[in-house]
Amino acid sequence: MEDRTPRIEDIHRLLLSPGELAALAEPERSLYLSLPPTLPAEEIERVNRGTRMAGGDYVYRGLEFAVPPGVLVPGGTSEVIFDALHDGLVEARGASVIVMGCGAGVEPVLARQRGAREIRAMDIHEASVASSLASFERHTGPRDPERHHFLVSDLFSALPRGERADVIVFNPPANPLRSDDPDLTRVNFSGSAIMARFFDEIASRALLAPGGRVITVLSNASDLRGIVAHALRRGFRPEVLQRKTWTAPYDKILTHLLSLTLDER
């Protein structure tokens, strides 16, 4: 019989070596050491059972989103980034904003409402991009083709060369379990590899404008330490904007809203 025990991918590959840790300056070393280790596979599997992929209506602060099947119906983790945009913890006013993995399309609506200068909403999933655009126009009016772009893209591959952003937001599918379901893999279980690629592309293509930052949400249901280790190696400076805990059955989850900047060279 096939073994269905959930297994975690090799997450230790990315962690900092003792030498790398010793070479880190403060406050990066303290931040790295403050990050919680990854939860056991059974716990990650359990907390992901509530993932809603069958579509349906979703409401965020009075804004209604008709979510088609195959597109993630946003959950509590999604709302950590939504709230940060809505409340101005992440400032979108006047900014060029990239929403990576836009899903149901809440972040582009909030970015426009908060006065973003330019918005690029991107997702590898065509139905997510189409649904994001429909909700964007429903809530904020027709898109301005010069300023509002909705792109089907594997990470930044469809972004024209030379484009830069002040803010890049990503609620990533970074849980390190394997799934046989391609939709669940896409929205939850792409592991640390997608974040390694995400930071590699931002650094190597210089996608952040001067003073720009990456905003991402990660918890101990992912390899939080390993992912931050990879970002540190690529020259990012991480900062924890918010730590969030949850009530049962999610009380073992420690969610971190991170801001990462790149030293200007």
Ligand SMILES: C[S@@+](CC[C@H](N)C(=O)[O-])C[C@H]1O[C@@H](n2cnc3c(N)ncnc32)[C@H](O)[C@@H]1O
């Ligand atoms: C956790 S969901 C977040 C969706 C939405 N932003 C939210 O918070 O509800 C991750 C999103 O990333 C998208 N995604 C997965 N792999 C991707 C890739 N390689 N490039 C772009 N988007 C990707 C998925 O289709 C999904 O919509």
